[in-house]
Amino acid sequence: MKSDTLNVRIPRKLRDTLINDSDQKGISLSDNVRDILTTYSEELQSEEVDNQTLFDNNFPNSNEFIYLISWMYEKSRDPINWGLKNDLKDLKKIVLEVIKNNCFPNDLKLEFEKVLLDILRLINEFGTGNNQFRFCELCSNDAFDYVILRDYINNRAFENRIYL
Incomplete structure (x- = not known):
C-alpha cells in the first residue's frame, strides 16, 4: 500500500505524551500516530453510519410516510385510483x-410489498379502465393488514414515553 508523509506541528507536551504512549505499547511513534489517526477516521465513518441510521429511524415521522399511510387509509374507503x-x-x-x-419490522414490510405490487400493477395498466386497488379489498389474499400498521404506530408512539 502506497503511503504519503504528513508533516504537522504539535505542542511539545502532546509529542512527549505520544512518545511515552508509543514506548509503553512497544511500537514506533509513526505506527502509534498512524493507529490513532486510523481509529479516529473509523470513528468518523461510524458516526456517518449512525447519522444515516438516525435518518432511517426518523423516516416513520417523515411527511412522505405520513402521506403514504393517509393515502392508504383513504384507499380503504375509496379504492378507485383518481x-x-x-x-x-x-x-x-x-x-x-x-x-x-x-426501522420497520419485517411483517410490516411484507404488507407494504402488497401495496407496492398493486401500485406497479396499476402503473402498468394505467389508462385501461382497470383503476381499482386490490390491497385495500377486505377478505383478499392481497389485502393489506391495517392491524399490523396500527400496532406499529401505537408501539412507536409509546417508545419514547418517560414514566415517573
Whole structure:
C-alpha cells in the first residue's frame, strides 16, 4: 500500500505524551500516530453510519410516510385510483423507502410489498379502465393488514414515553 508523509506541528507536551504512549505499547511513534489517526477516521465513518441510521429511524415521522399511510387509509374507503400516473410513481418511491428501511419490522414490510405490487400493477395498466386497488379489498389474499400498521404506530408512539 502506497503511503504519503504528513508533516504537522504539535505542542511539545502532546509529542512527549505520544512518545511515552508509543514506548509503553512497544511500537514506533509513526505506527502509534498512524493507529490513532486510523481509529479516529473509523470513528468518523461510524458516526456517518449512525447519522444515516438516525435518518432511517426518523423516516416513520417523515411527511412522505405520513402521506403514504393517509393515502392508504383513504384507499380503504375509496379504492378507485383518481390520480395521475406520476402520483403512483411518487407513491411507489415512498413504499420502496419503507421496504428498504431497517426501522420497520419485517411483517410490516411484507404488507407494504402488497401495496407496492398493486401500485406497479396499476402503473402498468394505467389508462385501461382497470383503476381499482386490490390491497385495500377486505377478505383478499392481497389485502393489506391495517392491524399490523396500527400496532406499529401505537408501539412507536409509546417508545419514547418517560414514566415517573
